[in-house]
Amino acid sequence: MKSVEQHIEDCLGLVAVPQPTEIDLNHAHGTVLAERIASPVSLPGFDNSAMDGYAVRAEDVAAASPEVPVRLAVVADIPAGDPTPVAVRPGMCARIMTGAPMPDGADAVVPVEWTDGDTVRVTIDRPARPGNAVRRAGDDVAEGTVVLEPGSRIGAGEMGVLAAVGRRSVPAHPKPRVVVLSTGEELVEPGRPLGPGQIWESNSFMIAAAARDAGCEVYRHGFVGDDPRTVMDTLEGLLLRADVVVTTGGVSMGAHDVVKEVLSRQGVQFTQVAVQPGKPQGYGTIGPDKTPIITLPGNPVSAFVSFQVFVRPVLLKLRGLEAEPLPERRARLTGPVTSPPGRRSYLRAELSGPAADGRSTVTPVRRQGSHQLSVLAGSNALVVVPEDTTELPAGTDVEVRVLPGT
Numbered sequence: 231m232k233s234v235e236q237h238i239e240d241c242l243g244l245v246a247v248p249q250p251t252e253i254d255l256n257h258a259h260g261t262v263l264a265e266r267i268a269s270p271v272s273l274p275g276f277d278n279s280a281m282d283g284y285a286v287r288a289e290d291v292a293a294a295s296p297e298v299p300v301r302l303a304v305v306a307d308i309p310a311g312d313p314t315p316v317a318v319r320p321g322m323c324a325r326i327m328t329g330a331p332m333p334d335g336a337d338a339v340v341p342v343e344w345t346d347g348d349t350v351r352v353t354i355d356r357p358a359r360p361g362n363a364v365r366r367a368g369d370d371v372a373e374g375t376v377v378l379e380p381g382s383r384i385g386a387g388e389m390g391v392l393a394a395v396g397r398r399s400v401p402a403h404p405k406p407r408v409v410v411l412s413t414g415e416e417l418v419e420p421g422r423p424l425g426p427g428q429i430w431e432s433n434s435f436m437i438a439a440a441a442r443d444a445g446c447e448v449y450r451h452g453f454v455g456d457d458p459r460t461v462m463d464t465l466e467g468l469l470l471r472a473d474v475v476v477t478t479g480g481v482s483m484g485a486h487d488v489v490k491e492v493l494s495r496q497g498v499q500f501t502q503v504a505v506q507p508g509k510p511q512g513y514g515t516i517g518p519d520k521t522p523i524i525t526l527p528g529n530p531v532s533a534f535v536s537f538q539v540f541v542r543p544v545l546l547k548l549r550g551l552e553a554e555p556l557p558e559r560r561a562r563l564t565g566p567v568t569s570p571p572g573r574r575s576y577l578r579a580e581l582s583g584p585a586a587d588g589r590s591t592v593t594p595v596r597r598q599g600s601h602q603l604s605v606l607a608g609s610n611a612l613v614v615v616p617e618d619t620t621e622l623p624a625g626t627d628v629e630v631r632v633l634p635g636t
């Protein structure tokens with residue numbers, strides 16, 4: 231049987247690290263930045279008010295109190311965005327709004343709540359220190375500072391930063407487009423009635439969600455039956471939409487294992503990998519553009535685990551990220567586990583902690599069958615049992631892989 235490492239390497243070999251493209255900010259969310267971004271400006275770009283109130287000379291109001299309030303002449307009104315130059319001399323002030331530029335001569339802002347709010351001659355009953363409620367130019371970002379490094383995933387915060395430093399577009403790796411297709415004559419769309427021997431189709435929903443969790447744009451085509459012509463025609467029709475195709479089902483030893491049947495003829499390699507679950511696997515390219523395709527087994531848990539182990543690194547590579555495996559943790563097993571000889575097991579499990587002693591514990595779920603899908607809903611991790619190990623007692627310190635979204 232082929233090793234897990236070899237199969238990961240073969241799948242990664244299907245794709246090259248993409249060239250970045252210039253992506254408009256409107257489409258940049260979820261992409262990965264390809265270059266360092268330095269700010270061409272300081273942020274804030276000018277000293278401005280942090281509050282709605284009055285821009286004053288702090289020395290003028292230093293002695294203000296409810297008993298002895300200070301009265302100042304209001305010489306200007308400065309809304310945010312006002313370009314008119316304003317100067318505040320002793321005994322004067324300017325009404326100012328949050329975000330508006332500080333007038334010359336003023337060094338503090340008195341919030342409107344400390345005043346009577348008058349727009350001609352304002353009465354102030356509390357002192358303000360120099361710098362009060364003033365946001366200094368550059369106190370967020372100094373001009374020329376690097377705000378984002380290459381490899382940054384552009385999430386909501388990064389989007390805000392890019393726009394704030396004036397970027398309209400960025401060199402980035404777009405989200406890979408993943409097409410998901412399931413196969414099986416027994417499958418029925420959820421929501422439709424089941425006939426005898428039929429089941430509701432779940433893999434395409436699950437794998438599409440996992441691919442989205444991995445940062446991809448997903449087209450879930452759904453499923454087709456086990457007719458070779460239909461499978462091939464459907465795949466060919468989907469290639470235009472795909473940077474990678476992921477299928478489930480039809481790759482084992484069955485008389486109707488259609489994916490294996492039609493894609494073997496196209497040069498896709500089908501092998502048995504020393505893993506549990508997820509033994510039957512296929513990988514290769516199809517169509518005129520040699521679109522990468524990874525064919526996962528149909529058993530739902532096998533499809534899920536093999537997506538995380540074999541497909542996810544490929545998608546990360548296509549995003550311009552390190553093609554790393556799921557994040558690793560160490561944890562103590564709360565109960566014994568078994569594993570078939572010569573195969574690496576990925577047991578569905580619940581990881582807890584770390585506790586006060588700094589240690590985490592992990593509890594493999596009781597039902598480990600590759601059709602026992604329900605346990606995936608409560609699992610946040612996979613316990614890895616090495617190929618040369620067939621049993622581990624409770625208390626063993628084990629390798630755990632943390633599942634996305636947890």
Ligand SMILES: Nc1nc2c(c(=O)[nH]1)N[C@H]1C(S)=C(S)[C@@H](COP(=O)(O)OP(=O)(O)OC[C@H]3O[C@@H](n4cnc5c(N)ncnc54)[C@H](O)[C@@H]3O)O[C@H]1N2
Binds near residue numbers: 416508530
């Ligand atoms: N004689 C052998 N039989 C099997 C072997 C073997 O080595 N020799 N391997 C077993 C293993 S391991 C796996 S895993 C499965 C892989 O099966 P296929 O990839 O061929 O998948 P199917 O036969 O199409 O389906 C298997 C199973 O999964 C259910 N299924 C499939 N697709 C979906 C879907 N989209 N949604 C929900 N459930 C799905 C299907 O109904 C079957 O129960 O083969 C073993 N057999």
Ligand code: MOO
Binds near residue numbers: 505508
């Ligand atoms: O690998 Mo199958 O994936 O054992 O059920």
Ligand SMILES: [Mg+2]
Binds near residue numbers: 482487
């Ligand atoms: Mg089969």
